[in-house]
Amino acid sequence: EVQLLESGGGLVQPGGSLRLSCAASGFTFSNYPMTWVRQAPGKGLEWVSAISSSGDSTYYADSVKGRFTISRDKSEKTLYLQMNNLRAEDTAVYYCAKNLLRTWGSYEYWGQGTLVTVSS
Amino acid sequence: EIVLTQSPRTLSLSPGESATLSCRASQSLGSTYLAWYQQTPGQAPRLLISGISNRATGIPDRFSGSGSGTELTLTISRLEPEDFVVYYCQQYGVPPFTFGGGTRVEMK
Numbered sequence: 166e167v168q169l170l171e172s173g174g175g176l177v178q179p180g181g182s183l184r185l186s187c188a189a190s191g192f193t194f195s196n197y198p199m200t201w202v203r204q205a206p207g208k209g210l211e212w213v214s215a216i217s218s219s220g221d222s223t224y225y226a227d228s229v230k231g232r233f234t235i236s237r238d239k240s241e242k243t244l245y246l247q248m249n250n251l252r253a254e255d256t257a258v259y260y261c262a263k264n265l266l267r268t269w270g271s272y273e274y275w276g277q278g279t280l281v282t283v284s285s
Numbered sequence: 286e287i288v289l290t291q292s293p294r295t296l297s298l299s300p301g302e303s304a305t306l307s308c309r310a311s312q313s314l315g316s317t318y319l320a321w322y323q324q325t326p327g328q329a330p331r332l333l334i335s336g337i338s339n340r341a342t343g344i345p346d347r348f349s350g351s352g353s354g355t356e357l358t359l360t361i362s363r364l365e366p367e368d369f370v371v372y373y374c375q376q377y378g379v380p381p382f383t384f385g386g387g388t389r390v391e392m393k
Contacts, residue, residue, distance in 0.1 A: 269382070271332055
């Protein structure tokens with residue numbers, strides 16, 4: 166059974182940093198691209214960042230480019246999102262998601278999400 | 286970036302009726318790189334359709350996707366009570382892989 170378990174969310178002051186983790190199990194982690202998607206309270210889904218199966222290719226939304234870094238650890242089967250210089254508008258539930266196929270594509274499995282609150 | 290505009294924002298229908306949800310892309314997707322998701326309050330999104338028209342595992346056949354170019358459609362026939370939630374389209378052809386703003390299907 167595929168499982169994605171996010172952690173690392175919490176309350177942080179503007180300008181601060183957090184690192185989110187997503188522990189994956191139930192599939193061959195190194196075969197699939199992975200993605201972070203966020204949802205601000207009461208708002209729609211916002212695509213944040215994606216990383217290829219090898220980790221060689223990464224993409225970011227303009228809203229986080231230069232502040233967030235996506236990475237993955239094959240041995241730990243874990244996806245990360247390093248978030249720096251956080252702003253109030255980064256407040257959201259952050260979901261990690263597994264691609265349906267072994268290439269860029271739709272998201273077949275999602276974690277339960279971790280809440281990040283940026284506030285003083 | 287490709288902007289996806291979903292319409293209408295809210296659709297008011299009764300159980301048993303059909304729903305037609307639209308997703309318009311700011312530029313042609315070129316291929317079939319579009320998906321639809323369903324989200325129930327408090328839960329993670331659920332993949333319904335990928336490749337414009339391919340239902341995901343376990344998705345009932347009352348959900349269907351169609352369209353091409355810049356105009357895509359999700360049709361839900363014979364609405365069930367559990368279908369009255371929010372739906373999002375997403376393109377994964379050109380990074381950043383953007384989502385539409387969502388359509389809420391509410392019970393009349």
